[in-house]
Amino acid sequence: MFGRSNDSPVHFILLNVMVVVISVIFAQGRVSAAEQQAATVAEAVKAIDLSKFPTLIGAEEVGTLTVAQLSYLAEGECKAAFEFQRKALTDLKWSELPGSAVTDQYASGVFTRDGFVLSVSVVPSGDPQQPNLLHVSINLHGNVDLQKLPTPSGLTMVYAGPQIAMYSTDSSVAETTAACRKGLLAAGWQPYGNAGDTHFFKQNAVRLTASINSAPGLDGKTAVSFSAEQMSADVPAPVDNVQLQYADSTKQVLFDTKDIRENIVSFYRNTLGDSKWQATTDHPVQIGFKDVLIFRNPAKDMLTLEMYPVEEEQVLRVTAKYETAAEVAAIEKKLDAEMATAKKRAELEKNTPLPKVSVQLPAKARLTEESSTKWELTVATGQAKATVAEMRKQFKKSGWTEEVLIDDGMVGEITLKKGRQEVSFSYVDPGFIPAEITLQASHAELQKAHAKE
Structure with missing residues (x-):
């Protein structure tokens, strides 16, 4: 990187200085996790709403369009495309952090505002038929200072930046996992699913990822890393579940549980009721093989709860999907138009003699x-x-x-x-x-x- 071998003392000194500089700049204006709760969706929207963020001229095939994520394809050059995002963010009072990489082949950078972190990447789509087609991705990572998360004693910081904090420890994976979980629960984080050595937690509308595993490159030590993402919807889920998956692109959580349907319904009634959501029916309605219960809030947003048993696995499969009032209105408008078209076609066929x-x-x-x-x-x-x-x-x-x-x-x-x-x-x-x-x-x-x- 600096024209010297990777074993050079100068290399390590410069690398450590860069880490410290980036960490200090990033930490400015941020408060500890104990002083600041993870952001709600409403708080995130005040910082930025990516569903309304400008896109490049000729943008096509929008993959994700939510409050916290935006991705799409567009023709152009990496440098110019990144400069477009940079200017749009600067106009919204976002500040670019050191370390951006902008080349003819790819571009990436991290921005911050009011404690929130946002990343931008622009890379070729990889389509040989369209060499100038770019993939643009913008992600909001929430407002959690990863360096201030509660961590067990004995952890040594390896790297800390705006998007990830990495540690190592001599403790076992099991011991470290239990200690990290205990500290996060005490700080108000709720378990939100697992995937092998990766554990997810949620506070308000921020999902925290904690990866804890044995790292061969660290002489058998346990490696710990934390990262976060802003959620576009605060979709609750009970702690006791077999597996849980959340997708921000659909604002939906899916999980299996050994619990019974009545308890799941009770959980959502109570949890959503605290935020003034109400079920539209007294009991779930059976639609096909699923039991469905719909909740609406005063803003007319909708959360659809679906449940059905998976007999071979002896679990109840549950999905909870959030849709904004605008999304619901758009769906209803589309259905009304389709029904009107179908009715018109039926009347036309009725009055038109058959061939x-x-x-x-x-x-x-x-x-x-x-x-x-x-x-x-x-x-x-x-x-x-x-x-x-x-x-x-x-x-x-x-x-x-x-x-x-x-x-x-x-x-x-x-x-x-x-x-x-x-x-x-x-x-x-x-x-x-x-x-x-x-x-x-x-x-x-x-x-x-x-x-x-």
Whole structure:
């Protein structure tokens, strides 16, 4: 990095100085975890709302668009794209921290405002067909000073920065995990799921990640790292669960639990009730195989609770999804438009005569029942397959396509399609009684054709 070997004392001195400088600058204006609670969504929005953040001209394929996350694809150059984000953030009174890397191949940087941390990265999408296509990602990491988190005695700081704090200790992974958990719980953090050696905690609308594992590069010591992310929705979950996953892109939490449905419903009623949320029904409503309970708050936001048993795992699977009032209104508007379109189409179809489909009956077929959309025929035993084949030729000449489910001489199921029109043939020919054939039309009417047709 500085033109010397990695074992150079100068290298280590300079590296340590950089860590200290970045840590000091980052810590300015921030308060300890004991003095400041993790941010709520409302507090985060005061700092920035990425769902309303400007995007590059020609932005396409927006992957994530929430309060705390924004990612999308756009044509451009890395340096110019990063400069666009830098200017937009500076205009919003965000300050850029030292250490940004801006090149022709990639660009990244970290910004801060009022104790909040935000990261920006711009990298090529990797699509060889579109070499100038960039992937832009902006993430809000909350307002938690990672250096001020409660940590067990015996931890030695390895690195501390705005996005991650790293430590090592001689204690075992199990001992360190238990001690870290105890300290975080005492500081008001709630368990929010695990993934192997990674443990998640939540306070208000900030999710904390604590990774605790054995690090071979540290001579068998235990490595500990903390990082945080702002959540775009404060979605609660009971502490006792088998596994839990949260996705900010959908503002949804999914978990399995050994608890019963009634206790889960009670948990959400009580927890959400403290924030003036109310269930729209007295009891969950069964929709398909799921039990569903919807909560609304005074702002008309919505949280949908869904539960269903997974018998093979002997757990209750639960999802809780948050949607803003604006998102709910947009969904309802879309559904209303779709319903209006469907109603208009139905009225149009009702008042528009169905197209006629002419079918010439074979001479040996006898029509026993007839309506505008359904015919019943009989033919001599053993003649059903040949009779249907003769009629199918008429359709194929007119550009109809076929789907043959079965056609073995004893039983037949064939569907012909042309646009929205469908005509299905079915027959039964057991071989000892007259065979029966049925024609059924959909979005069309059947009519007899003269021999010349």
